[in-house]
Structure formats: C-alpha cells, structure tokens
Amino acid sequence: MRRIESKLDLASEEFRLNRAHNCGLAEKLKERHRATRRERPARDLERLSRQNKMFVRDRIELLLDPGTPFLELSTLAANTEYGGEVPGAGIVSGIGIVNGREIIIHADDASVKGGAWYPLSVKKIVRTLDIAIENRLPVVHLCDSAGGFLPLQADIFADRYLAGRIFRNQSILSKLGVPQVAIVLGHCTAGGAYVPALSEYNVIVRGTGAIFLGGPPLVKAATGEDVTVDELGGADVHTRISGTADYPATNEEQAIAIARELVGQTPRPTKLDVEQIAPEPPYYDPDELYGVIPRDIKVQFDVREVIARLVDRSRFHEYQPAYGTTLICGFAHIWGFKVGILGNNGVLFNDSSLKGAHFMQLCNQSRVPMIFLQNITGYMVGRDYEHRGITKDGAKMIMAVSGSEVPKITVICNGSFGAGNYGMAGRAFDPRFLFMWPQSQISVMGAEQAANVLADIKIRQLSREGRSLSVAEVATIREPILEEYRRQSSAYYSTSQLWDDGILDPPDTRNALAMAISVALNAPIDRPHYGVFRM
Amino acid sequence: MRGAGEPRIGGDLMRHTFIIADAEYEAWLSRRGDAYVLHVAEEAIPVALAPTGNGEQVLSVGSETSHVLVATDGDMVHVHIEGSTFTIRYVDPVQRYGSHAAGGAEDIAEAPMPGVVIAVHVDQGQRVSPGDTLMVIESMKLETAIKAWREGAVAVVHVGVGQTFQRGAPLLTLAPQTGP
Numbered sequence: 177m178r179r180i181e182s183k184l185d186l187a188s189e190e191f192r193l194n195r196a197h198n199c200g201l202a203e204k205l206k207e208r209h210r211a212t213r214r215e216r217p218a219r220d221l222e223r224l225s226r227q228n229k230m231f232v233r234d235r236i237e238l239l240l241d242p243g244t245p246f247l248e249l250s251t252l253a254a255n256t257e258y259g260g261e262v263p264g265a266g267i268v269s270g271i272g273i274v275n276g277r278e279i280i281i282h283a284d285d286a287s288v289k290g291g292a293w294y295p296l297s298v299k300k301i302v303r304t305l306d307i308a309i310e311n312r313l314p315v316v317h318l319c320d321s322a323g324g325f326l327p328l329q330a331d332i333f334a335d336r337y338l339a340g341r342i343f344r345n346q347s348i349l350s351k352l353g354v355p356q357v358a359i360v361l362g363h364c365t366a367g368g369a370y371v372p373a374l375s376e377y378n379v380i381v382r383g384t385g386a387i388f389l390g391g392p393p394l395v396k397a398a399t400g401e402d403v404t405v406d407e408l409g410g411a412d413v414h415t416r417i418s419g420t421a422d423y424p425a426t427n428e429e430q431a432i433a434i435a436r437e438l439v440g441q442t443p444r445p446t447k448l449d450v451e452q453i454a455p456e457p458p459y460y461d462p463d464e465l466y467g468v469i470p471r472d473i474k475v476q477f478d479v480r481e482v483i484a485r486l487v488d489r490s491r492f493h494e495y496q497p498a499y500g501t502t503l504i505c506g507f508a509h510i511w512g513f514k515v516g517i518l519g520n521n522g523v524l525f526n527d528s529s530l531k532g533a534h535f536m537q538l539c540n541q542s543r544v545p546m547i548f549l550q551n552i553t554g555y556m557v558g559r560d561y562e563h564r565g566i567t568k569d570g571a572k573m574i575m576a577v578s579g580s581e582v583p584k585i586t587v588i589c590n591g592s593f594g595a596g597n598y599g600m601a602g603r604a605f606d607p608r609f610l611f612m613w614p615q616s617q618i619s620v621m622g623a624e625q626a627a628n629v630l631a632d633i634k635i636r637q638l639s640r641e642g643r644s645l646s647v648a649e650v651a652t653i654r655e656p657i658l659e660e661y662r663r664q665s666s667a668y669y670s671t672s673q674l675w676d677d678g679i680l681d682p683p684d685t686r687n688a689l690a691m692a693i694s695v696a697l698n699a700p701i702d703r704p705h706y707g708v709f710r711m
Numbered sequence: 712m713r714g715a716g717e718p719r720i721g722g723d724l725m726r727h728t729f730i731i732a733d734a735e736y737e738a739w740l741s742r743r744g745d746a747y748v749l750h751v752a753e754e755a756i757p758v759a760l761a762p763t764g765n766g767e768q769v770l771s772v773g774s775e776t777s778h779v780l781v782a783t784d785g786d787m788v789h790v791h792i793e794g795s796t797f798t799i800r801y802v803d804p805v806q807r808y809g810s811h812a813a814g815g816a817e818d819i820a821e822a823p824m825p826g827v828v829i830a831v832h833v834d835q836g837q838r839v840s841p842g843d844t845l846m847v848i849e850s851m852k853l854e855t856a857i858k859a860w861r862e863g864a865v866a867v868v869h870v871g872v873g874q875t876f877q878r879g880a881p882l883l884t885l886a887p888q889t890g891p
Contacts, residue, residue, distance in 0.1 A: 474852060475854050
C-alpha cells in the first residue's frame with residue numbers, strides 16, 4: 177500500500193473555480209440543514225413550551241454522551257414535499273453514542289404539525305428501523321406524535337412498507353435480540369401506542385406522556401364514556417395498572433436519565449473481527465475535494481483524487497491497475513478500518529465490469545467491507561460491446577453486488593445514471609448506508625438525453641397531425657421537461673424521497689464512512705456464496 | 712546473494728530501504744525472543760529502544776547507548792542523536808524496483824472509447840508539458856480530457872472538432888523523443 181500521488185494542481189484556475197463553486201453548494205447545504213433543524217414558526221415553539229415540552233434537538237442533545245459524534249440521517253427528508261412545511265419529514269433519525277453504546281435514534285418532532293406522521297415520516301421511521309435490523313443497532317425511540325396525518329391516510333397505512341412495517345420491524349429487532357428503549361414524551365395514540373409497547377423497555381413522563389389506542393374524543397364518540405387523558409393512559413395508569421409502561425418519570429430530564437441508564441445495561445455487541453490499524457489522517461486535505469469535483473457533471477475526474485482525500489495517509493493498494501481502468505478497485509484504511517474501494521473512472525466496459533465482479537468476490541473472501549464511489553453514466557452501448565457481452569458482464573456485477581455478504585456503503589459522488597447505479601450498489605442493492613454529495617444527480621438517464629427523447633416524441637406526434645414546429649416552439653416543449661427532469665434528478669429530490677440516507681458535505685465523508693463501517697460491524701456475516709454468474 | 716543450497720530462509724533483497732542524506736541504506740529488524748536484532752550488511756546487531764518519560768528515548772545498538780528524539784512528519788522521520796539531526800525517508804519497494812521509464816514512451820494517444828471530438832486545444836508543432844489538455848472528447852454523456860502524457864511537440868492531430876471516432880483510433884501523435 178502506498179500513497180496516491182495527486183496530480184491536482186492547487187494553483188490552477190480550474191481548481192480555484194471548482195472550489196468556489198462547490199464551497200457555494202456546501203454553504204447552501206449547511207444553511208438548509210440549519211433551517212431544517214432549528215427554524216420553526218414561533219407559535220409551534222410557544223405551544224411546546226406551554227406544554228412543558230423540550231424541543232426535539234434538545235432532547236437528543238441530553239440523551240447523547242457529551243462530546244460524542246452524532247451521524248444524523250436523512251436530515252432533508254421531505255424537503256421538496258408538502259409545500260416544504262414538514263422539515264425532516266417531522267422525524268429526527270441518527271446514530272450516536274449513549275452510555276458508551278452505539279445506538280440509533282427515532283425521534284418524533286412535535287414542533288412540526290404536532291409530530292403527525294406523513295407518508296415520508298413513516299418511510300423515514302421504517303428506514304431507521306431497517307438500519308437497526310441490518311446493523312444490529314439498539315434503538316431509542318423518542319415518542320411524541322399526534323398520530324397519522326389523516327388527510328393522507330391512504331399513503332401511510334396499508335401497504336407493505338407503510339406504518340405496519342414500523343411495528344413489524346420492532347418485533348423483528350426484538351426477535352434478533354437487539355434492544356429498544358422508548359421514552360413517551362407526548363401522546364402515543366393508535367398505531368403510535370405500539371412503539372413503546374413493542375420496546376423492551378419504556379419510560380413515560382407524568383403529565384405529558386400518554387399511551388392509548390383511542391384518545392378521549394374517540395372514546396367519547398365510540399362509547400359515550402367521559403375520560404381524561406391521565407385516567408385513560410397516563411403515566412400512573414400504565415406503570416401501576418396496565419403494565420404497558422415500565423418507568424414513570426417526573427419530567428423529561430429524568431425520563432432521559434432513566435433511558436440512558438437502561439441503554440447502559442444492554443449487552444455490549446461483539447463486533448465483527450476485521451483488520452484494524454491505528455488510524456491516521458489522509459496525507460491530502462479532504463477540503464481539497466471542493467476543487468476536485470468539476471462544476472459540470474459531464475466533465476470527467478480521476479476518482480483516485482477522491483480516494484486520496486478519504487483514506488488513511490492517502491495510501492491505496494490498487495488492484496489490477498492496468499486492466500479495466502474505468503473502474504478503480506483497491507484496498508485502503510478509513511479511520512483504521514480496512515476497506516475495499518470501487519470507484520468509477522468512466523463508463524463501465526466489459527473488462528471493468530469483470531474486474532468489479534471479481535474484486536467484490538475478493539472482498540467477500542477476505543471479509544473486507546466495500547465502499548462504492550459512484551460517478552457513473554452507465555455501461556457502454558454499441559454493437560462491438562454487445563457482441564462482447566456487455567449485458568452479461570454487467571449482470572455479473574449485479575450478481576456479485578447482490579450476493580455480497582460483507583457490508584457495502586455507497587457514496588454517490590457525482591452522476592448515478594442507468595444500470596451503473598445497480599452494478600455500483602445503488603439503493604435497491606441494500607448498501608448498509610447510501611450518501612450523496614450536494615451536486616450529484618441520479619436518474620434513469622441524463623436530463624438532456626431524456627428531455628430530447630421526450631421532446632422528440634411530442635414533435636413527431638404533432639408532425640403526424642401535419643404541424644411543423646419552429647425552433648422556439650421546440651424549445652418551449654423541451655424546456656419544461658428538462659426543468660422537471662433536473663428537479664427530479666437532483667440530490668435534494670433524492671434525499672427528500674429517502675432514496676439515500678442524507679447529503680454529505682464532501683469533506684465530512686471520511687468521518688461518516690467511519691461511523692457507518694463501525695456500526696456495520698455489529699452484524700454477523702455469512703460465508704461468501706452467490707447465485708449463478710452468466711459466463 | 713546467497714548460494715544454492717544455503718539453508719537461510721528469506722533473502723536480503725527485500726530488506727527495507729531508507730534514504731539518509733541522499734545515501735540508500737538497507738536494513739531489516741527481526742525478533743529474537745523478546746528483543747530485536749538489526750540486520751545491516753552482513754552484521755546482526757541487538758538493538759533496543761526505551762522511552763525515558765521526558766519525550767526522549769534511549770537507543771541501544773550493540774553495546775552503545777544514546778539518547779534520541781524522534782519526530783515523524785508524513786513519510787519523513789527526523790532523528791536527533793548525539794547533537795546531530797538526521798532525516799530518514801522510507802523507500803517503497805514496489806516503487807524502488809519499478810521501471811523509471813514507465814509511461815511516456817508511447818507517441819500516440821488512442822481513443823479510450825468511441826466518441827466525438829468537442830475541442831482541440833493544440834496545434835501541430837506546439838510544445839506541450841505533461842498534464843496539458845490536448846483535446847476533449849465526449850462519449851456516453853461524459854467529457855474526457857486527453858492530456859499530454861509526456862513532454863514533446865505535437866506531430867499530428869488526427870481528428871478535428873465534431874469528428875467521430877472508434878475505440879482505439881489515433882487521436883493525436885507527439886513527435887518521437889530523440890535521445891535520452
């Protein structure tokens with residue numbers, strides 16, 4: 177393993193312009209993160225303080241061990257939906273340290289529509305619990321939700337991955353022996369009542385916390401019974417009478433202290449025994465990534481310049497350096513963890529696909545987690561390549577990526593188009609985590625190409641009706657398509673829909689990867705085995 | 712070099728190489744029980760390094776001992792010993808045994824994939840330095856810069872802007888290098 181020799185010219189105009197452009201995008205990202213985390217209408221914050229409730233961010237701060245990192249996931253979920261009025265989809269999700277244990281948090285944000293669950297809130301909670309299952313991560317639920325957002329009930333209730341999946345995932349976690357601790361900080365009504373009930377341990381705050389299948393108004397309507405919140409499902413009812421809750425707390429601070437104690441009593445997981453060395457920072461400054469990423473997505477860059485700014489001492493053992501050179505493969509360490517890296521350096525050809533499939537098998541054989549750095553426009557098209565079996569070679573990559581047992585973590589560094597997304601461990605291929613960089617784009621094909629195809633179809637339709645179009649008319653057809661396509665292929669749209677686990681400021685990638693690898697090592701892995709590779 | 716049939720395992724060729732004041736030194740550290748032995752040339756000398764607690768260390772080489780201060784800076788290690796400072800650089804064996812002529816010998820840039828020329832940045836006869844962008848091609852929605860792989864003068868530009876080409880087609884030729 178030796179240091180990558182960077183060919184980046186830090187004094188060049190190109191570097192300077194890239195840097196200015198990408199720093200601007202990073203600033204915009206930070207501002208979006210800040211507003212999503214902290215900016216709320218005054219009336220919502222006033223309501224919380226009237227109810228004697230803490231803001232969700234303050235609750236989390238109190239829960240986590242002081243000075244430890246918190247890897248927040250999908251911060252900008254729902255940023256392009258619901259008129260932008262449901263920041264973070266009303267849920268905070270992230271990985272942190274509580275009493276020395278790595279845990280994942282699901283927290284309802286009662287400052288957003290009373291913590292009501294929108295369709296994307298449900299998707300975010302299900303994803304949080306999927307992460308917990310895949311990585312055997314204990315969960316802390318901070319429950320404070322008004323219940324499902326009824327106007328959109330059809331999109332939150334019945335289907336396989338909707339609300340029921342939250343409770344199914346909780347049950348599976350329990351079956352796997354992964355503990356959950358719930359803190360009831362507000363009302364847990366209807367489905368929400370099952371979150372504390374399905375947790376191994378739960379704590380309920382006297383006065384503000386309540387658990388019931390139907391709240392007082394529903395009870396009144398159904399049976400005519402007049403009952404107060406406390407009589408129906410308050411802290412004392414559940415900790416003294418029903419046994420639905422375990423520990424009463426006099427206030428939020430005490431509830432969080434009890435929860436911390438409970439997490440501290442859970443067994444420490446045995447981590448997968450993978451090679452680890454003393455961590456060292458990269459030789460090349462990760463901040464230089466701003467100058468590596470081009471301003472135009474069409475412009476090619478050497479992924480080794482990215483690797484050099486992610487890995488310990490910038491040291492990389494490149495596998496098959498002269499073969500299939502549009503896919504860079506090799507071994508490195510990130511914060512001391514040995515990893516296998518696959519990064520795109522151009523279109524995937526037959527040889528680069530074979531190299532990728534082979535390298536994934538090497539990583540599985542030697543139990544090395546894999547990092548995929550996506551910048552891919554797709555597999556090569558054309559007669560020559562089809563004759564050489566580009567489709568079956570791509571299929572080999574997909575077979576290898578799907579059958580891999582070692583943890584996969586994907587970073588979409590720039591473009592993620594077409595089947596390249598599949599072969600490079602896109603969302604559908606169960607990477608343990610998938611992050612995006614702010615300028616990256618993701619779609620079945622490039623925006624320009626898609627707009628041209630769609631505009632062509634319209635133009636031909638019109639010409640069949642005997643109408644010909646001027647250049648200006650073609651542009652008026654093409655522009656809106658292009659605009660909509662661009663919007664839907666942006667990183668912000670992707671993260672809004674939870675196609676990823678969040679947008680990273682590129683220099684933060686190294687730290688995020690280290691936390692992701694660390695938690696991924698909680699889950700056992702099987703011996704390598706695969707389906708049939710079409711040879 | 713060892714003779715045939717000699718019962719030693721492991722030759723001397725893969726000893727670590729260090730550069731100190733422009734001179735190359737080959738050395739190897741091996742374990743003997745709880746202690747270390749330094750192999751330099753034909754000698755095998757017992758060595759030890761022990762911290763003193765005040766940032767210094769005590770280095771023993773054979774029967775001699777000295778106080779040393781060691782500071783690491785990237786690939787360099789600075790050692791202060793007996794009033795002098797030495798800078799030691801480790802030489803990677805794969806690089807050391809690699810050919811210094813790797814790359815740069817070819818005269819022709821061939822198309823890495825089929826595509827179209829977007830821009831040509833150089834004229835015939837123009838001198839270029841490694842890393843200069845010679846032309847930009849586009850293929851599969853991706854723009855790739857064809858960069859000078861060595862010093863030289865442009866002999867032929869085979870394709871012009873807008874022209875398409877197949878994989879392996881010559882794009883640009885540099886004048887052959889004359890002499891070493």
